[in-house]
Amino acid sequence: MSERRELLEKHLSQRLVDQMVPIRTTPPVRRFMTGPWARVLAGAILREGEQGESTRGYIKLVDELLWSVQLPDHPKSRQRLLALLQQLHKCGLAEPRLARFAGLLESACDPDTRCPK
Numbered sequence: 001m002s003e004r005r006e007l008l009e010k011h012l013s014q015r016l017v018d019q020m021v022p023i024r025t026t027p028p029v030r031r032f033m034t035g036p037w038a039r040v041l042a043g044a045i046l047r048e049g050e051q052g053e054s055t056r057g058y059i060k061l062v063d064e065l066l067w068s069v070q071l072p073d074h075p076k077s078r079q080r081l082l083a084l085l086q087q088l089h090k091c092g093l094a095e096p097r098l099a100r101f102a103g104l105l106e107s108a109c110d111p112d113t114r115c116p117k
Contacts, residue, residue, distance in 0.1 A: 005042055013038040016062070023066055033065065 013034040020030060041062075044055040068081055 005046055008042040008045060009038050012041045019062070019066055037065065 016033050016038055017030075020033060041055070041058050044052060044058050048055050
């Protein structure tokens, strides 16, 4: 890995850590956001630049992803999460490197899982 990419990934990872401070979620989701997702963002920035279409799309998804990784606290949150999963799938979440994240989201909205109080 190039030094430039490594530095960019570390910078993006730290930004995601900072954004997740107030968010209630599981350690695997936090690791995904600060690891693989930071790599996705870094790759897009290096390929297309910060203003590239994919880069802007992935950056725009960050807020939705951060909302989606919170443990659902209400049944309507589960419904919104399922709708978001469908949108993310259309945006490329089906890529193999992102498939694990889809599994984490789906487990978060499993109707048999109790919502935290």
